[in-house]
Amino acid sequence: xxxxxxxxxxxxxxxxxxxxxxxxxxxxxxxxxxxxxxxxxxxxxxxxxxxxxxxxxxxxxxxxxxxxxxxxxxxxxxxxxxxxxxxxxxxxxxxxxxxxxxxxxxxxxxxxxxxxxxxxxxxxxxxxxxxxxxxxxxxxxxxxxxxxxxxxxxxxxxxxxxxxxxxxxxxxxxxxxxxxxxxxxxxxxxxxxxxxxxxxxxxxxxxxxxxxxxxxxxxxxxxxxxxxxxxxxxxxxxxxxxxxxxxxxxxxxxxxxxx
Numbered sequence: 001x002x003x004x005x006x007x008x009x010x011x012x013x014x015x016x017x018x019x020x021x022x023x024x025x026x027x028x029x030x031x032x033x034x035x036x037x038x039x040x041x042x043x044x045x046x047x048x049x050x051x052x053x054x055x056x057x058x059x060x061x062x063x064x065x066x067x068x069x070x071x072x073x074x075x076x077x078x079x080x081x082x083x084x085x086x087x088x089x090x091x092x093x094x095x096x097x098x099x100x101x102x103x104x105x106x107x108x109x110x111x112x113x114x115x116x117x118x119x120x121x122x123x124x125x126x127x128x129x130x131x132x133x134x135x136x137x138x139x140x141x142x143x144x145x146x147x148x149x150x151x152x153x154x155x156x157x158x159x160x161x162x163x164x165x166x167x168x169x170x171x172x173x174x175x176x177x178x179x180x181x182x183x184x185x186x187x188x189x190x191x192x193x194x195x196x197x198x199x200x201x202x203x204x205x206x207x208x209x210x211x212x213x214x215x216x217x218x219x220x221x222x223x224x225x226x227x228x229x230x231x232x233x234x235x236x237x238x239x240x241x242x243x244x245x246x247x248x249x250x251x252x253x254x255x256x257x258x259x
Contacts, residue, residue: 011233018229022222029218036211043206046071055142057185059110066183070144071202074185075137076114078105082131084176089163093120093198101127101197102167104178105138105185115169115184116140119197130197140185141202145169 049072055061057076080103087099098120104113116138121130146166149155156165160175173180189199 015229018225022226025218025222025225029215029222032211032215032218036208036215039208039211043208046204046206049142054139057107057114059107062107062110062112062181066142066181067144069142070183071204072142073139073188074142075139076105076107076185077135077137078107078113079135080105080116080132081113081178082128084178085127086161086172087121087127087163088117088167089123089165091120093200096122098123098125099163100200101130102164102172102184104176104180105136106178108135111179112181113178114181115167115172117143117167117184117186117200119187119189119199121197125196138185138187140187143167143184143186143202145182145184 049069052069052072054073054075055064055069057066057074082103085101085103087101089099091098091100101118101121102115103118105116106113117140118130118132121127145168147168147170149166154165156168156171164172167184169180169182169184186202187199188201193199
């Protein structure tokens with residue numbers, strides 16, 4: 001009986017729209033569950049790397065799959081080549097706009113180099129004042145190269161650049177003479193250091209976010225629509241039938257057989 005009403009001349013189009021809306025809601029619910037699974041996989045990978053002992057990056061460990069070790073702590077010794085330094089633009093420290101200096105470090109005992117994010121410096125500063133001469137020991141966190149901006153971000157233009165939006169190691173390596181590793185290192189803060197460049201910690205959110213709640217909402221919306229719509233149609237049909245029954249006979253005949 002209800003199916004007859006739902007597919008009748010008065011309601012068939014609305015019924016199709018409701019079915020389509022339910023399908024979209026259900027798909028959005030599963031999409032949120034997919035996002036939740038991705039988030040859990042990411043969190044598991046990050047936590048696994050955080051739990052690893054500090055990696056000593058030297059000639060013996062250069063062949064390791066460093067790109068798979070993002071967020072693992074690392075220590076490396078070498079010398080900076082400030083002549084090929086670049087920077088990440090639009091970085092903020094305590095409300096002030098600046099850059100993050102990306103400086104190639106030639107790894108001791110090898111012919112390879114790795115980019116070091118040495119931290120924040122004022123936007124209008126002379127980078128040379130932050131040069132570090134001689135052999136240095138860098139303690140930090142392995143970070144993966146960035147090839148695509150986040151949603152709403154701005155990609156880097158083509159050509160040789162001094163200021164970058166992304167730490168795109170592959171592209172940066174094309175404009176310098178050193179053989180860069182495919183990752184970069186984010187240098188960790190040193191409590192004894194009070195001058196720029198100011199080191200930064202990776203900003204990590206290892207919660208599961210709101211994906212499960214959003215999924216439940218979309219499924220609930222689909223269920224409410226799927227259950228509520230047939231009742232709405234039945235109530236509308238019953239109300240129309242009562243209205244028709246209360247009309248005078250002549251008027252009812254006129255409504256049933258309009259001229």
